[in-house]
Amino acid sequence: xxxxxxxxxxxxxxxxxxxxxxxxxxxxxxxxxxxxxxxxxxxxxxxxxxxxxxxxxxxxxxxxxxxxxxxxxxxxxxxxxxxxxxxxxxxxxxxxxxxxxxxxxxxxxxxxxxxxxxxxxxxxxxxxxxxxxxxxxxxxxxxxxxxxxxxxxxxxxxxxxxxxxxxxxxxxxxxxxxxxxxxxxxxxxxxxxxxxxxxxxxxxxxxxxxxxxxxxxxxxxxxxxxxxxxxxxxxxxxxxxxxxxxxxxxxxxxxxxxxxxxxxxxxxxxxxxxxxxxxxxxxxxxxxxxxxxxxxxxxxxxxxxxxxxxxxxxxxxxxxxxxxxxxxxxxx
Amino acid sequence: xxxxxxxxxxxxxxxxxxxxxxxxxxxxxxxxxxxxxxxxxxxxxxxxxxxxxxxxxxxxxxxxxxxxxxxxxxxxxxxxxxxxxxxxxxxxxxxxxxxxxxxxxxxxxxxxxxxxxxxxxxxxxxxxxxxxxxxxxxxxxxxxxxxxxxxxxxxxxxxxxxxxxxxxxxxxxxxxxxxxxxxxxxxxxxxxxxxxxxxxxxxxxxxxxxxxxxxxxxxxxxxxxxxxxxxxxxxxxxxxxxxxxxxxxxxxxxxxxxxxxxxxxxxxxxxxxxxxxxxxxxxxxxxxxxxxxxxxxxxxxxxxxxxxxxxxxxxxxxxxxxxxxxxxxxxx
Numbered sequence: 113x114x115x116x117x118x119x120x121x122x123x124x125x126x127x128x129x130x131x132x133x134x135x136x137x138x139x140x141x142x143x144x145x146x147x148x149x150x151x152x153x154x155x156x157x158x159x160x161x162x163x164x165x166x167x168x169x170x171x172x173x174x175x176x177x178x179x180x181x182x183x184x185x186x187x188x189x190x191x192x193x194x195x196x197x198x199x200x201x202x203x204x205x206x207x208x209x210x211x212x213x214x215x216x217x218x219x220x221x222x223x224x225x226x227x228x229x230x231x232x233x234x235x236x237x238x239x240x241x242x243x244x245x246x247x248x249x250x251x252x253x254x255x256x257x258x259x260x261x262x263x264x265x266x267x268x269x270x271x272x273x274x275x276x277x278x279x280x281x282x283x284x285x286x287x288x289x290x291x292x293x294x295x296x297x298x299x300x301x302x303x304x305x306x307x308x309x310x311x312x313x314x315x316x317x318x319x320x321x322x323x324x325x326x327x328x329x330x331x332x333x334x335x336x337x338x339x340x341x342x343x344x345x346x347x348x349x350x351x352x353x354x355x356x357x358x359x360x361x362x363x364x365x366x367x368x369x370x371x372x373x374x375x376x377x378x379x380x381x382x383x384x385x386x387x388x389x390x391x392x393x394x395x396x397x398x399x400x401x402x403x404x405x406x407x408x409x410x411x412x413x414x415x416x417x418x419x420x421x422x423x424x425x426x427x428x429x430x431x432x433x434x435x436x437x438x439x440x441x442x443x444x
Numbered sequence: 445x446x447x448x449x450x451x452x453x454x455x456x457x458x459x460x461x462x463x464x465x466x467x468x469x470x471x472x473x474x475x476x477x478x479x480x481x482x483x484x485x486x487x488x489x490x491x492x493x494x495x496x497x498x499x500x501x502x503x504x505x506x507x508x509x510x511x512x513x514x515x516x517x518x519x520x521x522x523x524x525x526x527x528x529x530x531x532x533x534x535x536x537x538x539x540x541x542x543x544x545x546x547x548x549x550x551x552x553x554x555x556x557x558x559x560x561x562x563x564x565x566x567x568x569x570x571x572x573x574x575x576x577x578x579x580x581x582x583x584x585x586x587x588x589x590x591x592x593x594x595x596x597x598x599x600x601x602x603x604x605x606x607x608x609x610x611x612x613x614x615x616x617x618x619x620x621x622x623x624x625x626x627x628x629x630x631x632x633x634x635x636x637x638x639x640x641x642x643x644x645x646x647x648x649x650x651x652x653x654x655x656x657x658x659x660x661x662x663x664x665x666x667x668x669x670x671x672x673x674x675x676x677x678x679x680x681x682x683x684x685x686x687x688x689x690x691x692x693x694x695x696x697x698x699x700x701x702x703x704x705x706x707x708x709x710x711x712x713x714x715x716x717x718x719x720x721x722x723x724x725x726x727x728x729x730x731x732x733x734x735x736x737x738x739x740x741x742x743x744x745x746x747x748x749x750x751x752x753x754x755x756x757x758x759x760x761x762x763x764x765x766x767x768x769x770x771x772x773x774x775x776x
Contacts, residue, residue, distance in 0.1 A: 151482050151534065158538030202483065206490030210546055 113404045113417070114138040114184045116425040118313030118351030119194065119218075119262070119284040121366075122358045124163060128397075129170040129189045135400035138184035139174050139425070141194040141218050141283060141351075147369030150207060153200035157193060157214060164191050175215045177430045192429075194218035194283075196263065198229050198248060205247050212255040217433050218283065219252065220260040221245060221272060224378060225371060230268035233294045238265030241272055249275045256434020262313075262351070266298050273301075278432045279309035284351035286315050287339050291322040295379050302343040311428045313351020314339055318388040319379040320353075326391035329406035336420065337410045345416055349424040354397060363387070445736045445749070446470040446516045448757040450645030450683030451526065451594070451616035453690075453698075456495060460688045460729075461502040461521045467732035470516035471506050471757070473526040473550050473615060473683075479701030482539060485532035489525060489546060496523050507547045509762045524761075526550035526615075528595065530561050530580060537579055544587040549765050550615065551584065552592040553577060553604060556710060557703060562600035565626045570597030573604055581607045588766020594645075594683070598630050605633075610764045611641035616683035618647050619671050623654040627711050634675040643760045645683020646671055650720040651711040652685075658723035661738035668752065669742045677748055681756040686729060695719070 115136050121143035132140060144156045164171050174180045174190030183190035193216045200219070201207045211219075221230040221241075229245035231238030241249065249272055252259050259280045261269040273280050282305065288296035297312065305312055314336050318326045325335040340348045355362075367378040377385055393399060393406070407417045447468050453475035464472060476488045496503050506512045506522030515522035525548045532551070533539045543551075553562040553573075561577035563570030573581065581604055584591050591612045593601040605612050614637065620628035629644065637644055646668050650658045657667040672680045687694075699710040709717055725731060725738075739749045 149483075150486065154482065154539060154542060155536060158536070158542065161541075162538070204487060204490070206494070207486060209493075210486060210490065213545060214542055 113421060115350065115400065115403065115421045116140070116180070117354070117400075118281065118311075118349055118425060119143070119260075120352060120354045120356065121196070122356035122362060124160075124191070124356050126167050126170065128356045129167060129191075131397045132189045133170060133187065135398045136404075137189060137400060138187075139180040139190040139192060141174075141192040143196050144193055144216070145195045145200060146197055146223055146366050147199055147371070148195075148197075149199055150202040150204070153195065153211070154214075157211075157216065160191070160193060161215065173215055175217060175433070176435060177426060177433060180426070180429065192217050194220075194260070196220045196260070197223040198227060201248065203228055203244065205244075205251055208248060208251040208257065209255045212257050212434055216257065217429075218258045218260050218281070220262060220283075221248070221264050221268065223263050224367070224376070230272065231265040232268075233263055233265050235265060238267040240267045241275055245272070246275050250277075253277045253432075256432065258428065258432040261301075263295065266301055269297070269301050270304055273304045273308055273310060279311070279428055280305070281310060281428060282312040282351075284313050284315045284317070284353040286320055286325075286335065287312075287342055289342065290335055290338050291320065291325060293320045293322075293379070295320045299342055302339070302347070306342075306344040306347045309346075309428070309431065311347050311349050311424045312339065312343055313349045313425075315351055315353045316391050316394050317353040317379065318391060319384075321391065327393070329393035329402045330409050332391060332393060333403070333406040333410040336407065337412070340416075340420075345419055346424060346427075349420055350403065352394070352400070354394075358387070445753060447682065447732065447735065447753040448472065448512070449686070449732070450613065450643075450681055450757055451475070451592075452684060452686045452688065453528070454688035454694060456492075456523070456688050458499050458502065461499055461523075463729045464521045465502060465519065467730045468736075469521060469732060470519075471512040471522040471524060473506075473524040475528050476525055476548070477527045477532060478529055478555055478698050479531055479703070480527075480529075481531055482534040482536070485527065485543070486546075489543075489548065492523070492525060493547065505547055507549060507765070508767060509758060509765060512758065512761065524549050526552075526592070528552045528592070529555040530559060533580065535560055535576065537576075537583055540580060540583040540589065541587045544589050544766055548589065549761075550590045550592050550613070552594060552615075553580070553596050553600065555595050556699070556708070562604065563597040564600075565595055565597050567597060570599040572599045573607055577604070578607050582609075585609045585764075588764065590760065590764040593633075595627065598633055601629070601633050602636055605636045605640055605642060611643070611760055612637070613642060613760060614644040614683075616645050616647045616649070616685040618652055618657075618667065619644075619674055621674065622667055622670050623652065623657060625652045625654075625711070627652045631674055634671070634679070638674075638676040638679045641678075641760070641763065643679050643681050643756045644671065644675055645681050645757075647683055647685045648723050648726050649685040649711065650723060651716075653723065659725070661725035661734045662741050664723055664725060665735070665738040665742040668739065669744070672748075672752075677751055678756060678759075681752055682735065684726075684732070686726075690719070
């Protein structure tokens with residue numbers, strides 16, 4: 113049984129891919145950037161592409177659904193290039209196409225703060241999708257990029273689902289009705305995903321999962337089962353939000369970027385500011401191996417387990433990822 | 445008889461392509477930038493790509509030799525994306541590959557001033573190729589971009605020819621032994637081009653051509669014939685340096701960019717600072733039609749005329765342009 117992880121973060125190394133392979137993961141959306149502008153994003157993307165190329169025995173670019181399937185067959189881990197913010201476009205609509213040609217397949221409309229496109233889950237007021245946001249949604253549809261709304265506010269997320277001609281992802285979040293947190297999604301959003309072919313990746317990050325669902329694997333899988341009750345079996349998958357090689361500087365960049373001289377805790381809080389301990393069942397990356405049996409233990413049959421682990425993401429990727437990087441073939 | 449123009453500049457519009465077609469040109473290297481950094485170059489490239497896409501009945505991307513040949517058959521003008529400076533890379537080696545994937549095929553190592561790569565023809569001291577310059581030459585070889593040395597100093601040009609594993613271009617300049625000007629190339633450079641399969645595009649810009657060779661077409665073709673005597677029939681082609689829709693702001697940007705608060709005249713001079721009048725035979729772009737007969741009138745046979753107008757550039761493009769934009773296929 114192979115798995116796709118809808119989102120991980122932090123700087124990968126060769127070890128990351130070896131451990132993902134040992135965990136049974138054959139596809140993962142990586143985080144190439146949080147606050148980086150266009151040029152910094154090119155730098156980051158260049159380094160990620162080199163990492164993939166330099167470790168071609170264990171990984172490959174996950175830039176087409178076929179490449180991801182092939183990775184599973186070959187025992188490699190397809191790295192799907194993603195950004196958790198739209199800052200890479202720097203307000204330029206034409207950069208959507210160019211970043212798509214360079215291999216980027218998943219972009220979140222905004223990260224923890226409001227930007228030119230949309231409101232964030234942490235803003236007091238979620239503006240909804242802006243004019244430029246609507247342009248980017250349309251262009252991402254055209255250029256074969258998956259729209260991610262994990263950190264986007266509920267109102268902007270609903271706007272994006274409505275504006276998008278293709279289904280949308282919440283790559284890493286949980287149901288707010290199961291664990292209330294600004295980062296988690298209302299049932300209204302989960303229903304909208306269900307009704308439009310979108311997918312939510314259930315997170316395994318303690319700050320947005322809560323202590324109960326961060327207990328033994330059966331309890332996390334109970335959360336998945338309840339999410340399926342809300343969003344339907346075709347719209348629930350996995351997006352652990354697992355970090356690789358995280359250190360203080362990376363947390364600081366993730367949370368504060370350059371936008372404040374003060375302190376921001378992201379999904380953490382002043383009361384629990386540090387690194388959240390991983391779920392009890394998820395001490396090491398390789399522990400993801402327990403997920404399939406965990407899902408069965410809470411009553412999912414094999415077909416359902418396959419959808420959650422692999423099929424739902426693949427269907428969404430097939431519906432949204434571009435199939436060619438050739439300029440000529442995107443000329444219409 | 446179709447022609448390739450090794451370099452033109454200025455902002456094209458639909459009319460530019462229609463007129464080039466009327467002139468018998470089916471391939472042209474355009475100037476997407478002079479001083480622009482990476483992000484500004486993406487902006488410019490994006491606009492050029494849109495211009496090509498929006499006028500697909502008369503133009504196409506000249507990103508492969510096949511596309512350029514096909515343009516000739518279909519009566520279109522292939523636009524080959526070029527930059528007259530390496531500022532688009534902003535000191536980042538990985539951007540060579542990414543700009544290549546986005547369609548850029550010709551980059552000049554430096555424009556009128558010394559940069560991180562090389563010395564310019566106008567510097568008092570030409571440093572020769574720098575360490576980063578040598579890296580970029582190798583990377584352009586690998587990534588399928590043609591190296592242009594038109595404004596590069598002689599010493600740096602000879603270094604580049606030596607460092608490059610593939611032949612190099614001087615897309616738009618003349619022989620300094622025929623018309624002495626800092627922008628023109630020594631016989632030593634022309635011999636090095638000849639000995640390595642490189643090509644020089646004879647310019648039709650009065651400031652670097654001189655009044656005699658800017659007379660009737662036979663006189664300009666006499667200059668081409670003398671250039672062939674120096675560089676050989678396989679290394680001489682056309683690179684008019686013609687400008688489209690040029691105005692004062694564009695000349696100022698070309699010459700001064702952001703590098704001086706003073707005045708710089710580029711190839712002009714304080715004595716003749718303004719726009720140089722075009723050669724007598726080249727009042728309108730469509731006048732390029734007279735070139736084939738002009739070349740015959742100075743004694744070239746049909747095979748030689750074909751090399752000068754088309755064959756030499758095509759051979760060089762085949763030797764240097766990448767054949768695929770797919771990341772996977774450039775993984776070795």
